[in-house]
Amino acid sequence: MLNEEMIKELIEGKLDKPIKLFASMESAKDIAIIVAAFANTKGGYLLFGVQYTLGENRIIGLAQDFKINTIMQEIPNLFEIVPDYEYDWIEIQNKRPIFAMKVNKSKEAILVQGNRYEMHENEIVKVEEKKEMDYTKVFIVHGRDNEAKQEVARFIEKLGLEAIILHEQVSRSHTIIEKIEEYSNVGYAVVIYTPCDEGRLKGEKNFNSRARQNVVFEHGFLMGKIGRKNVFALVKGNIETPNDISGVVYENMDSSGAWKLSIARELKAAGYQIDVNNII
Structure with missing residues (x-):
């Protein structure tokens, strides 16, 4: 379950967990791809309203508007199998709230519109299926x-x-x-x-x-x-x-x-x- 203390430790780098930071909200498809990449590897966290600057992660926060709810409603429709994830608004030390997502590792391949993505060294990689060549x-x-x-x-x-x-x-x-x-x-x-x-x-x-x-x-x-x-x-x-x-x-x-x-x-x-x- 997402909570203020855990997210605070993630931002401060005290927890050794895969994490992606975003200064602003992303599109439904971009978020779905990141969620799939985490689900297909070790799981991880997405934090929106947090930015890495001057050598540290800083909270800049997000406005709590209806657009984010709309985006979150669109995301499940982009998966063939919906992965296990949760999300919530988190307020840390009376600063502007951030939007946090936790993605759990999946036992099944998670595809976004037929494509498989994985996380390698904190970079999203599209996995190309090896084509069986016809040598006849x-x-x-x-x-x-x-x-x-x-x-x-x-x-x-x-x-x-x-x-x-x-x-x-x-x-x-x-x-x-x-x-x-x-x-x-x-x-x-x-x-x-x-x-x-x-x-x-x-x-x-x-x-x-x-x-x-x-x-x-x-x-x-x-x-x-x-x-x-x-x-x-x-x-x-x-x-x-x-x-x-x-x-x-x-x-x-x-x-x-x-x-x-x-x-x-x-x-x-x-x-x-x-x-x-x-x-x-």
């Missing part, structure tokens, strides 16, 4: 060269994997980006650069072969999504490639098929189970 599928991004697309897809399938050809997955209601999000646990991608477009710098006369702009964009998006090392850039023919993307290596799609061994090695390094005998 590979994205394929391509331009207008259907032959190159089919050759890469057949090779991926020969390795015993499923080729997710993004442009074949798109429907009227889903964009490429939405499809990538849908298959967000796919662990690898092959981007095929083929001479589908032409372009030149302003002032130059000669046009150069280059990949379609959507291929370049999707290449960059996938690197940001699954990591640069998990995206293989395959180039067919003599074409311009983006030269300002740090660390990207472009593999030539040669007629001898050496690129197949390179892809297999990279897939294996990325965690895929690859039988090298299937390359031959």
Whole structure:
């Protein structure tokens, strides 16, 4: 139970308890997140109307108005499971009252709008769930060269994997980006650069072969999504490639098929189970 003496000792630092201080009242969601973080770790206290300044905790107090009651009524609605906490107004040594909350450690995970928060070294940390990667599928991004697309897809399938050809997955209601999000646990991608477009710098006369702009964009998006090392850039023919993307290596799609061994090695390094005998 909250009482004046205990809160006074908390403010003076005499009790070794987790505590967060606030000069003013916070929003319902912010308070819910802090409550959840305490409940998911060791429990703790929230004191509103107390400020750390000039090396000590000082009581500045809060106005007792209806807004705080409204906030406290909103907070339980933000939890999937409501944690065990209590709150009250506390007046210490005839100073302006402060608003105190005590949060008990929970045996169950406390989520705020589907997210889990914890307290680490008195800082609130959002805990990201570890995603289970699917090492049976590979994205394929391509331009207008259907032959190159089919050759890469057949090779991926020969390795015993499923080729997710993004442009074949798109429907009227889903964009490429939405499809990538849908298959967000796919662990690898092959981007095929083929001479589908032409372009030149302003002032130059000669046009150069280059990949379609959507291929370049999707290449960059996938690197940001699954990591640069998990995206293989395959180039067919003599074409311009983006030269300002740090660390990207472009593999030539040669007629001898050496690129197949390179892809297999990279897939294996990325965690895929690859039988090298299937390359031959």
